[in-house]
Amino acid sequence: MEDIIGKGWSFPPHFTKAGGVEMTSGTEEIEGSLAAIFSTRIGERLFRPDFGCDMEEYQFTPMDSSSASKLRRTIEKTVRKYEPRIDVVEVGLEGTDFQEGKLRISIKYTLKDSYDNDNIIYPFHYENNI
Secondary structure, eight states, X not given: OHHHHOEEEOSSOOBXXXXXXXXXXXXXXXXXXXXXXXXXXXXXXXXXTTOSOOGGGGTTSOOOHHHHHHHHHHHHHHHHHHOTTEEEEEEEXXXXXXXXTEEEEEEEEEETTTOOEEEEEEEEEOOOOO
């Protein structure tokens, strides 16, 4: 499976005592990549200003069926663009506590060239520390 997915830095990056970087592979590498995509705001990366998924746009939006559908499409489009090693099967949204600003995003996907199925749950929440 490492041939298909490859190997990369852990996300968030962790460093060893010897000064090296912890590496990941397999589904852990895919999950780290997706977490990087979801936690990066568009415009945040200097050399890839279009990278990321502007989910913060939805922080103060009432999560009705229209905005949930728009968020699903945004996530699907972004994952397809920046994670070419997988095919998105389904994006699900589950409100764990809308009053607290919490939303659980689940992505079912298939690894390209291997047809292995997997999924990831990404907790999206906004905390205002004012």
